[in-house]
Amino acid sequence: MLYREAGDFKTTYRSDQQxxxxxxxxxxxxxxxxxAFLVVPFFINDYWNKAVFMPLLIYCMAALGLNxxxxxxxxxxxxxxxxxxxxxxxxxxxMTAFPWxxxxxxxxxxxxxxxxxxILFGLPSLRIKGFYLAVATLAAQFFLVWMxxxxxxxYNYSAxxxxxxxxxxxxxxxxxxxxxxxxxxxxxGLVLVFVFAWVARNLxxxxxxxxxxxxxxxxxxxxIIGVSPLQAKLSAFAVSSFYIGMAGSMLFANYLGAAEVxxxxxxxxxxxxxxxxxxxxxxxxLGSFLGAAFLVLLPVLLKNIMVDQFxxxxxxxxxxxxxxxxxxxxxxxxxxxxGLAQLWRLTKExxxxxxxxx
Amino acid sequence: xxxELLNFFETFLNGLMAGVMYxxxxxxxxxxxxxxxxxxxxxxxxxxxxxxxLVGFMTGQVPFSHLINAIFGTELHNWGAGLPAFxxxxxxxxxMVALAFLIEKLVLKHLVNQEPIILFMATIGLAYFLEGLxxxxxxxxxxxxxxxxxxxxxxxxxxxxxxWAAQGAEYYGMYIDLLDVSAALIAVVLVxxxxxxxxxxxxxxxxxxxxxxxxxxxxxxxxxxxxxVIVWSxxxxxxxxxxxxxxxxxxxxxxxxxxALKALPVLILGGxxxxxxxxxxxxxxxxxxxxxxxxxxxxxxxxxxxxxxxxLALAFLLFRPQGLFGDRIIERI
Amino acid sequence: xxxxDITVKHGQELRMTRPDxxxxxxxxxxxxxxxxxxFGGVKAITDISFDILKGEIRAIIGPNGAGKTSMLNxxxxxxxxxxxxxxxxxxxxxxxxxxxxANQGIARTFQNIALFKGMSVLxxxxxxxxxxxxxxxxxQALWRGPAxxxxxxxxxxxxxxxxxxxIEHIRKTPVGRLPYGLQKRVELGRALAAExxxxxxxxxxxxxxxxxxxxxxxxxxxxxxxFGTTIALIEHDMGVVxxxxxxxxxxxxxxxxxxxxxxxxRGNQDVIDAYxxxxxxx
Numbered sequence: 001m002l003y004r005e006a007g008d009f010k011t012t013y014r015s016d017q018q019x020x021x022x023x024x025x026x027x028x029x030x031x032x033x034x035x036a037f038l039v040v041p042f043f044i045n046d047y048w049n050k051a052v053f054m055p056l057l058i059y060c061m062a063a064l065g066l067n068x069x070x071x072x073x074x075x076x077x078x079x080x081x082x083x084x085x086x087x088x089x090x091x092x093x094x095m096t097a098f099p100w101x102x103x104x105x106x107x108x109x110x111x112x113x114x115x116x117x118x119i120l121f122g123l124p125s126l127r128i129k130g131f132y133l134a135v136a137t138l139a140a141q142f143f144l145v146w147m148x149x150x151x152x153x154x155y156n157y158s159a160x161x162x163x164x165x166x167x168x169x170x171x172x173x174x175x176x177x178x179x180x181x182x183x184x185x186x187x188x189g190l191v192l193v194f195v196f197a198w199v200a201r202n203l204x205x206x207x208x209x210x211x212x213x214x215x216x217x218x219x220x221x222x223x224i225i226g227v228s229p230l231q232a233k234l235s236a237f238a239v240s241s242f243y244i245g246m247a248g249s250m251l252f253a254n255y256l257g258a259a260e261v262x263x264x265x266x267x268x269x270x271x272x273x274x275x276x277x278x279x280x281x282x283x284x285x286l287g288s289f290l291g292a293a294f295l296v297l298l299p300v301l302l303k304n305i306m307v308d309q310f311x312x313x314x315x316x317x318x319x320x321x322x323x324x325x326x327x328x329x330x331x332x333x334x335x336x337x338x339g340l341a342q343l344w345r346l347t348k349e350x351x352x353x354x355x356x357x358x
Numbered sequence: 359x360x361x362e363l364l365n366f367f368e369t370f371l372n373g374l375m376a377g378v379m380y381x382x383x384x385x386x387x388x389x390x391x392x393x394x395x396x397x398x399x400x401x402x403x404x405x406x407x408x409x410x411x412l413v414g415f416m417t418g419q420v421p422f423s424h425l426i427n428a429i430f431g432t433e434l435h436n437w438g439a440g441l442p443a444f445x446x447x448x449x450x451x452x453x454m455v456a457l458a459f460l461i462e463k464l465v466l467k468h469l470v471n472q473e474p475i476i477l478f479m480a481t482i483g484l485a486y487f488l489e490g491l492x493x494x495x496x497x498x499x500x501x502x503x504x505x506x507x508x509x510x511x512x513x514x515x516x517x518x519x520x521x522w523a524a525q526g527a528e529y530y531g532m533y534i535d536l537l538d539v540s541a542a543l544i545a546v547v548l549v550x551x552x553x554x555x556x557x558x559x560x561x562x563x564x565x566x567x568x569x570x571x572x573x574x575x576x577x578x579x580x581x582x583x584x585x586x587v588i589v590w591s592x593x594x595x596x597x598x599x600x601x602x603x604x605x606x607x608x609x610x611x612x613x614x615x616x617x618a619l620k621a622l623p624v625l626i627l628g629g630x631x632x633x634x635x636x637x638x639x640x641x642x643x644x645x646x647x648x649x650x651x652x653x654x655x656x657x658x659x660x661x662x663x664x665x666x667x668x669x670l671a672l673a674f675l676l677f678r679p680q681g682l683f684g685d686r687i688i689e690r691i
Numbered sequence: 692x693x694x695x696d697i698t699v700k701h702g703q704e705l706r707m708t709r710p711d712x713x714x715x716x717x718x719x720x721x722x723x724x725x726x727x728x729x730f731g732g733v734k735a736i737t738d739i740s741f742d743i744l745k746g747e748i749r750a751i752i753g754p755n756g757a758g759k760t761s762m763l764n765x766x767x768x769x770x771x772x773x774x775x776x777x778x779x780x781x782x783x784x785x786x787x788x789x790x791x792x793a794n795q796g797i798a799r800t801f802q803n804i805a806l807f808k809g810m811s812v813l814x815x816x817x818x819x820x821x822x823x824x825x826x827x828x829x830x831q832a833l834w835r836g837p838a839x840x841x842x843x844x845x846x847x848x849x850x851x852x853x854x855x856x857x858i859e860h861i862r863k864t865p866v867g868r869l870p871y872g873l874q875k876r877v878e879l880g881r882a883l884a885a886e887x888x889x890x891x892x893x894x895x896x897x898x899x900x901x902x903x904x905x906x907x908x909x910x911x912x913x914x915x916x917x918f919g920t921t922i923a924l925i926e927h928d929m930g931v932v933x934x935x936x937x938x939x940x941x942x943x944x945x946x947x948x949x950x951x952x953x954x955x956x957r958g959n960q961d962v963i964d965a966y967x968x969x970x971x972x973x
Contacts, residue, residue, distance in 0.1 A: 013842075013843045013846045013847070013850075014839065014843060017839075017842065017843075017846070076475065124672055124675065124676060127675065127676055127679055128675050128676075128679050130474075131397055131478070131630070132626055132675055132679070134622075135622045135623060135625075135626050135668065135671060135672070136668070136671075136672045136675065138619065138622060138668050139665060139668030139669050139671070139672045142664045142665035142668055143665040143668070143669065145664075146661060146662065146664050146665050149661075150658070150659040150660075150661070151659070199832045202831060202832055202833065202834035202838070203828070203831055203832055205834075206826070206831045206834070206838055206842055207821060207824045207826065207831065207841075207842075208828060208831050210810070210814055210817060210818045210821065211818070211821055213807060213809060213810050213814070213818075214807050214810075214818050214821075216807075216809065217806075217807035217808050217809050217810065218805050218806070218807055218808075220769070220805070221801065221805035221806075221807070222807070222818075223769075223788075223789045223790050223793075224767055224769060224789050224790075224792075224793060224799060225790075225793055225798070225818060225819060225821065225822075225881065225885065226790045226793030226794055226821050226822035226885065227790060227818070227821055228788075228790045229790070235828065239828075267619070271482065274479075274482075275482075278479050283809060310428070310429075312428045313424075313428065315498060316424050316425065316428055316494075319424075319490050319493040319494045319498065320425075320490065320494060321490070322486050322487075322489055322490035322493075323486070323487050323489075323490025323491050323494060324490070325483075325486055325490075326483045326484065326485065326486025326487030326488070326489070326490060327483070327487050328483075329479065329480070329482070329483030329486065330464075330465055330480050330483040330484060330487065333469065333472075333476055333479055333480045333483065334465070334468040334469060334480075337472055337473075337476045
């Protein structure tokens with residue numbers, strides 16, 4: 001009887017509309033947040049930060065962004081890798097052009113730049129739909145990667161064609177460059193993800209979110225009701241790219257430190273984030289997190305077992321891993337097409353009745 | 359003729375040949391889409407898998423040798439003897455049919471009546487699975503494939519075209535790869551065979567019926583599941599042909615699976631359900647790409663082949679959202 | 692199901708029609724003038740004219756394929772006629788985007804239910820108010836403050852509609868799970884939420900049993916009488932049409948063959964021919 005809603009009456013619309021309408025859920029959420037902010041930073045080490053927490057935060061951000069576009073607005077995109085590259089290069093240009101700028105500002109501005117690019121590549125969505133649009137976003141993916149490769153201005157004419165993040169601090173603590181500490185980058189990423197997850201929740205629950213979902217569910221009816229497809233689709237592209245751009249910026253500046261565009265932002269990134277969104281659950285913020293966690297943690301786990309326990313060669317382990325991930329995607333689609341978030345919802349419905357199932 | 363013009367023709371011709379290769383992959387997509395409404399993202403990986411398997415049979419590799427060696431500490435690699443190309447192709451075809459059967463049994467059967475996007479995602483999962491499986495079975499090193507198709511430039515064509523140049527101009531004749539020519543011929547035969555099959559056999563009629571309307575086809579007693587196995591087998595066969603062509607040309611390696619991505623703009627131009635569309639679309643993309651690389655490429659720094667096809671398709675879509683051979687879309691409510 | 696107890700605040704009276712537009716009851720609200728529409732070579736509508744007066748219930752009837760739904764599609768800007776004009780609230784328009792028609796106060800329901808399947812009943816009806824909400828993205832991102840206030844204000848209006856249509860118990864159910872009759876009702880709610888000046892109903896009673904039809908008729912009459920909403924409806928059930936409507940337009944093969952009060956139309960020879968079937972190959 002830990003999880004129940006009987007007796008949890010709502011007397012105002014405001015309390016009826018809150019994110020976690022049930023008390024025990026609210027407690028669970030805040031306990032989790034407290035753990036992430038107050039416990040993890042004191043125990044985190046370099047391995048955990050590099051292998052688990054940073055990728056987790058970065059992909060949470062990217063999945064959140066892609067879910068807004070694919071899950072909420074129903075516009076399939078395969079251009080995530082390209083948009084992450086925009087974020088990374090915007091971040092690099094901003095860092096080198098304005099050395100005094102703090103990293104929060106840089107990251108958010110990188111997102112803003114990416115949002116602009118996203119709107120540009122979102123324009124075709126006004127004419128074309130579905131798979132056709134997916135191919136149009138592929139154009140974005142390949143074009144952007146090519147562009148960052150071909151024009152040396154983007155990587156400040158460095159000989160290697162790589163971009164390298166210089167050291168930047170926040171309140172005197174380094175969050176990029178060689179002198180970062182695990183807890184500093186972790187907390188930096190955590191704050192960003194926390195704030196923007198909250199923003200995503202706000203956007204999706206109100207007028208804008210409903211206009212996205214209306215376009216997704218039945219675009220013609222939505223337009224007849226008064227949703228402007230132009231506004232709805234382009235705002236979805238903008239917001240989505242904003243998040244993905246920030247993810248790209250974090251991936252480059254706070255995680256990799258140095259990046260080469262074809263290697264770091266290829267088409268495989270697009271698919272990876274898309275899988276996260278699907279496995280987690282389309283149209284669900286919680287789903288974005290669950291999907292990102294699943295696909296970040298699973299390879300770490302598999303690698304630990306196969307390479308460290310069995311002592312297999314890494315390439316062999318990689319083959320088994322890719323096969324397993326493919327198989328799991330199919331399995332999840334068959335078992336629960338609406339993703340992990342739906343599984344969680346079903347568990348909650350069961351829990352509500354527990355221990356009396358009827 | 360001036361040398362410039364001849365060079366233009368040469369580029370054009372090579373574009374056509376490259377286009378045939380794209381068409382071959384796109385053809386597999388169209389077949390499956392027509393019969394089941396599934397956009398099979400795994401088509402490219404199926405070509406890779408088929409080519410890997412073929413090479414494996416021809417060189418007599420032991421499947422899963424790496425995995426077996428890792429688990430049991432053995433040193434297995436080869437049976438010691440390879441198979442002749444003809445037999446290996448037949449065996450590979452058997453594998454592809456078995457694969458089609460398994461895909462129907464393990465994946466499609468459970469996803470009937472799901473939304474197209476879910477099925478699309480499932481085929482992406484399938485693509486990953488097959489990629490991993492292929493590497494696991496046969497290793498991920500780059501392999502050469504030679505089933506006895508002619509290759510290299512055609513001297514005869516070079517000699518013929520040399521005489522076309524204007525008097526006194528320095529021109530050495532056009533280059534055309536014999537492999538490309540044979541690929542084009544095989545593609546033509548394949549398309550004719552497929553059209554005959556779908557026009558004149560009972561199974562072909564059933565295929566077209568299913569393509570038109572699943573429910574109606576079911577109601578007259580056509581077994582959807584049997585049809586799906588057949589369609590995926592045919593797609594597997596087309597993948598095998600594509601795999602042989604691409605594999606002979608540039609080696610059997612992971613990048614082969616990426617040709618699936620190249621087939622997408624082809625499909626957009628030609629429409630998802632039109633076989634002639636796939637052919638014409640492939641040719642347009644092939645020619646457009648080669649011409650763009652030769653004439654626009656130098657202006658912007660080259661390597662625009664990577665994205666030009668997509669931008670071409672995109673530009674095309676903006677003016678004709680229904681594709682080259684599609685009907686005008688009338689939206690209803 | 693959720694049993695959240697929600698106290699409805701009756702602070703604000705529900706407006707169902709937009710602020711007065713200067714058109715008096717009984718004057719033409721919408722005038723359709725010599726409209727022709729064709730797809731490729733197929734003529735869907737040929738030279739049709741009629742008007743809809745403010746405050747009336749206007750029925751559009753005719754056999755299948757007569758062009759009724761196409762007519763509604765023209766009225767709310769979804770199809771663009773090749774010839775003719777439409778004057779709504781005294782404003783003549785030529786080409787217009789669909790969502791602009793919604794902004795001018797035209798709402799509708801659909802022949803085949805066109806609800807947003809992935810959303811709850813509440814969200815579906817809230818979406819109907821999208822033209823009335825205007826907080827920008829920055830406020831939405833912050834939520835606390837103006838965006839939340841606006842949301843709650845509109846939530847109150849929506850709760851009135853939910854009350855009116857007696858669907859309180861399903862307000863948080865995803866619409867995909869509802870039976871057909873309830874979905875039709877939710878769709879009416881979504882159209883009402885826009886506080887339309889003109890409400891277009893495309894076969895609101897198709898596929899319903901007698902009881903459901905009676906309920907729906909009651910809602911339609913209530914909407915018309917309590918809120919003074921002008922209604923144009925397509926319906927096949929002649930009993931319903933004759934009882935509900937003030938005036939009837941009859942279409943056949945894309946042409947107008949009759950126009951008038953239910954009694955006049957009933958006596959019209961062309962209409963009788965169209966319904967009983969007379970050879971058309973002159």
